[in-house]
Amino acid sequence: MVELTIDKKTVSVKEGTTILEAARRVDVFIPTLCAYEELNHTPGACRVCLVEVDRARSLVASCVYPVAQGMRVRTNTQRVRRARRAVVEFLLSDHPQDCNVCVKSGSCELQAIAELVGVRDVRVDRTDFSTHRIDDSSPALVRDTSKCINCLRCVAVCAEVQGVSLLTPEGRGFDSKVVPAMAADLADSACTYCGQCAVVCPTGAIVERDDTEKVWAALEDPKKHVVVQEAPAIRVQLGEEFGMEPGSLVTGKMIAALRRLGFDRVFDTNFSADLTIMEEGHELLKRVKEGGVLPMTTSCSPGWIKFIEHFYPQLLPNVSTCKSPQQMFGALAKTYYAEFAGIDPKDIFVVSIMPCTAKKYEASRPEMRDSGYRDVDVVLTTRELGRMIRQAGIDFVSLPDETFDAPMGRYTGAATIFGATGGVMEAALRTVYAVVTGEPMPDLNIQPVRGLEGVKEATLEVGELGEVKVAVAHGLANARKLMDQVADGTADYHFIEIMACPGGCVGGGGQPLPVTDEKRAKRAEALYRDDCEVQEFRQSHENPAIKQLYEKFLKEPLGHKSHELLHTHYTQRGV
Amino acid sequence: MSNAELAGVDEFSKEEWALVDEAIEKYKGKPGSLIPVLEEIQAVTGYLPESLQRHVARGLDVPLSQVYGVVTFYSFFTMKPRGKHRIRICLGTACHVRGAGRNVDQLKKSLGIDVGECTEDRKFGLEVVRCLGACGLAPVMVVDADTHKQVKEAKLDKILDGYRDEPDAS
Structure with a gap:
C-alpha cells in the first residue's frame, strides 16, 4: 500500500493506482473528458485532469500518473485551474462553436467541462471547418x-x-x-x-x-393513420429523460405522452415480443426434434445480426429465421391491424420507439417489406422521443397512467423482460417448457440467465426433450466468445441468446445518457418487477391478444402466414 | 484469395504477392509483428494500398482498423505509389527564407502533382522535409541520393531532366 495526500486528505491505496483513482476514493473531484471508468479507459489524451504534485517539474495528468509513497497532490490551485482552462480553451479552438444548435447541447461533456473550468473566451485562432x-x-x-x-x-x-x-x-x-x-x-x-x-x-x-421531423410530419398529415410501438426497455428508460430515478417503470405515462403527441393508436412491441416467443420457441422445438442446425441463436438484436453477417457469415444458418419483435409488429400492423380496423395499409404509418440505433437500420433493410409496404416507417430512439415530448410541452412526470389500445397492445411478463440480457432466453424457455410438458415451469424465474455477467449458462430439464443447454451473451465481444466455440464445434448448447449491447436493450445505443452499469441493472430490475408484480400473465402463450391473433389471422406458429410475414433471411457480408 | 487470383490486383505480380505472403507467414502469431510485416511488404511493393492492408489484416488476424491506423500514423508508410526518383525539398528555416517554397510550387506545377504524390508515369515522387542539416547550401533539393545546392526555380527542369533521360533499368 502507498500513502499519499490529496488536497490534505490522506489516502492509502495499492501501488500502481493512478492519482485520479485515489482522488475518487476520497471524494476529491478532478474533471476529466477522455477517461471513462467503466471501460477502464484512461488514454491521457485530453489533459483536463492535470494536477499539481509536489517536487514534480510540471503538472501531471492524474488519470495516468501513478501514486507514490508520501506524494502530495493538489487539485485546486491557481496553477491547476489556469492550466485546465487553457487545455479546454485549446480543445475549443479546434471545435465548432455551434453549441446552441448541436443535438448534444445540454448533455455534452465538453460543454459542461468548459463551463466548469470557467472558459469565457477562446483566444486562439479557430480551426476552419467550412469544408x-x-x-x-x-x-x-x-x-x-x-x-x-x-x-x-x-x-x-x-x-x-x-x-x-x-x-x-x-x-x-x-x-x-x-x-x-x-x-x-x-x-x-x-x-x-x-x-x-x-x-x-x-x-x-x-x-x-434524428428522425423526429419525419414523425412530426406524419402526425400532422390527416391522411396518415399513425400507430406507435415501444420496445420493452422504453418503459424503464423514458423517465430518466425527465429526471426520474433510473429504474422507474413508466408504462402508463409513456402511453399517455404518446397519445398527447397525437398518435392514432398506441400499441406495444411487447405484444410482438410474445409473438416472437411463439414463433421462435416452436422453431427451436422443430430444430431439436427434426435435427435442424443447432445451437439456434436469437435474432431480435439488429446489431447482433449485422455483426454475425460480417464476422461469422458461415454461422448464419444457426440464427433463428424469426424477425425481431419490431419487424413482426410492422408487418402485422399493415396486414392484420389494417384488416381489423378496415384501413388501407398504404395509409398506415408505423413508428417505433426503440432503445437502439441499429433498429433504424433494421427497419430500412430492403427485405423488411413483407406487408407490401415498408413495414416500419420510422424508428426513434428513447432520446428522440424525450425530445419530442419536451418540444410538445408535455409535463411527463405528472401525466396520468393510461393503457394500450387493442388489438396489438397486450403483453405478458415474458415479453417485458426482452429488454434485459437473458430475458428472451427466459421467456422462450417458459413457453418451450409449457409446450413440451403441457404444464408451466415449477419456477418461472430462471435466475442463472439474469444479471450482468458477460456470458451466462444454464441447463434445464424439459420433459421428453431431456436436458436443454442454453447460453446468453451481451456485448458483442462476449458474443464472439460463444461464436468462436460454435464455429469450432465445441459448443454443445441448444439455444443461445445474443444482445449486441451491454446489459441488453436497457443499455442500448439509443438510451438516455449518461449510463452506468448501476443504471442498467436498475432498469433491468424494473423490467423483472413488471414481469412478476404487474403483469397478469407471465408466459407468452397465455397472452389473450396473441391467442386471438393466431385464431383470427395466423392460424398456427410457423404456419403459412407466419412464414410469409414473420420470418426472414440474412445476408453474407464478410469484412 | 490465392496469389494467382491476386496477381494483377494493384499491379503487383504473382511473385510480389508471394513475397507479401512470405512476410505474413514469417511473423504470423507473433505479437508486435504488424510494423515489421508492413515494412517488409512495402519494400517489395513500394506502397500499401487498401488491397494489401486487407490482405495483411486477414493474414495476421488483426482488425483492418489497426493496420490502417498504423499505416496512416507512420510517415514511413505510404498508401500512394512512390515515384522511381524521390525528390525531397527542404523547407527548413534557411531553405525557406531562400525561396524553397517557390521551388515546391514550381515542381507541383511542372510535375502536375501535390506533395506526397507521384507522377502518373511513376518517374518522380515529391516530398518535403523539415531540415537536412545543409543550411549553408540553401535552398537544398535532394533527388534520390544526390544533393543539389542553391537551387533556383529556373534550374529545376534541367536538374530533373538528368533523371528523366536516364534509361529505364526495369
Whole structure:
C-alpha cells in the first residue's frame, strides 16, 4: 500500500493506482473528458485532469500518473485551474462553436467541462471547418469528426466491448482523427450500428440520426393513420429523460405522452415480443426434434445480426429465421391491424420507439417489406422521443397512467423482460417448457440467465426433450466468445441468446445518457418487477391478444402466414 | 484469395504477392509483428494500398482498423505509389527564407502533382522535409541520393531532366 495526500486528505491505496483513482476514493473531484471508468479507459489524451504534485517539474495528468509513497497532490490551485482552462480553451479552438444548435447541447461533456473550468473566451485562432464533411451515410448514426476531441472512447468501446474494432485514429498530430478502417463511410463498413460509440462520446461527434421531423410530419398529415410501438426497455428508460430515478417503470405515462403527441393508436412491441416467443420457441422445438442446425441463436438484436453477417457469415444458418419483435409488429400492423380496423395499409404509418440505433437500420433493410409496404416507417430512439415530448410541452412526470389500445397492445411478463440480457432466453424457455410438458415451469424465474455477467449458462430439464443447454451473451465481444466455440464445434448448447449491447436493450445505443452499469441493472430490475408484480400473465402463450391473433389471422406458429410475414433471411457480408 | 487470383490486383505480380505472403507467414502469431510485416511488404511493393492492408489484416488476424491506423500514423508508410526518383525539398528555416517554397510550387506545377504524390508515369515522387542539416547550401533539393545546392526555380527542369533521360533499368 502507498500513502499519499490529496488536497490534505490522506489516502492509502495499492501501488500502481493512478492519482485520479485515489482522488475518487476520497471524494476529491478532478474533471476529466477522455477517461471513462467503466471501460477502464484512461488514454491521457485530453489533459483536463492535470494536477499539481509536489517536487514534480510540471503538472501531471492524474488519470495516468501513478501514486507514490508520501506524494502530495493538489487539485485546486491557481496553477491547476489556469492550466485546465487553457487545455479546454485549446480543445475549443479546434471545435465548432455551434453549441446552441448541436443535438448534444445540454448533455455534452465538453460543454459542461468548459463551463466548469470557467472558459469565457477562446483566444486562439479557430480551426476552419467550412469544408468539413459529415458522414451521414448510415440510417442509424451520424459522425461529425469536427466535433471529435480524440478521447478515443469510441475506439475502445468498439474494440473491447463490442469486438468490432472498426474505429481507429487516423494519421497523427493535429490532423489526427477517428475514422472507420480505410476512412470508409459507415454505410460501407462493418459497423453494426449498435451505437455504443454514441453512448460514450463526450461530444456531438457521434450521434443517432434524428428522425423526429419525419414523425412530426406524419402526425400532422390527416391522411396518415399513425400507430406507435415501444420496445420493452422504453418503459424503464423514458423517465430518466425527465429526471426520474433510473429504474422507474413508466408504462402508463409513456402511453399517455404518446397519445398527447397525437398518435392514432398506441400499441406495444411487447405484444410482438410474445409473438416472437411463439414463433421462435416452436422453431427451436422443430430444430431439436427434426435435427435442424443447432445451437439456434436469437435474432431480435439488429446489431447482433449485422455483426454475425460480417464476422461469422458461415454461422448464419444457426440464427433463428424469426424477425425481431419490431419487424413482426410492422408487418402485422399493415396486414392484420389494417384488416381489423378496415384501413388501407398504404395509409398506415408505423413508428417505433426503440432503445437502439441499429433498429433504424433494421427497419430500412430492403427485405423488411413483407406487408407490401415498408413495414416500419420510422424508428426513434428513447432520446428522440424525450425530445419530442419536451418540444410538445408535455409535463411527463405528472401525466396520468393510461393503457394500450387493442388489438396489438397486450403483453405478458415474458415479453417485458426482452429488454434485459437473458430475458428472451427466459421467456422462450417458459413457453418451450409449457409446450413440451403441457404444464408451466415449477419456477418461472430462471435466475442463472439474469444479471450482468458477460456470458451466462444454464441447463434445464424439459420433459421428453431431456436436458436443454442454453447460453446468453451481451456485448458483442462476449458474443464472439460463444461464436468462436460454435464455429469450432465445441459448443454443445441448444439455444443461445445474443444482445449486441451491454446489459441488453436497457443499455442500448439509443438510451438516455449518461449510463452506468448501476443504471442498467436498475432498469433491468424494473423490467423483472413488471414481469412478476404487474403483469397478469407471465408466459407468452397465455397472452389473450396473441391467442386471438393466431385464431383470427395466423392460424398456427410457423404456419403459412407466419412464414410469409414473420420470418426472414440474412445476408453474407464478410469484412 | 490465392496469389494467382491476386496477381494483377494493384499491379503487383504473382511473385510480389508471394513475397507479401512470405512476410505474413514469417511473423504470423507473433505479437508486435504488424510494423515489421508492413515494412517488409512495402519494400517489395513500394506502397500499401487498401488491397494489401486487407490482405495483411486477414493474414495476421488483426482488425483492418489497426493496420490502417498504423499505416496512416507512420510517415514511413505510404498508401500512394512512390515515384522511381524521390525528390525531397527542404523547407527548413534557411531553405525557406531562400525561396524553397517557390521551388515546391514550381515542381507541383511542372510535375502536375501535390506533395506526397507521384507522377502518373511513376518517374518522380515529391516530398518535403523539415531540415537536412545543409543550411549553408540553401535552398537544398535532394533527388534520390544526390544533393543539389542553391537551387533556383529556373534550374529545376534541367536538374530533373538528368533523371528523366536516364534509361529505364526495369
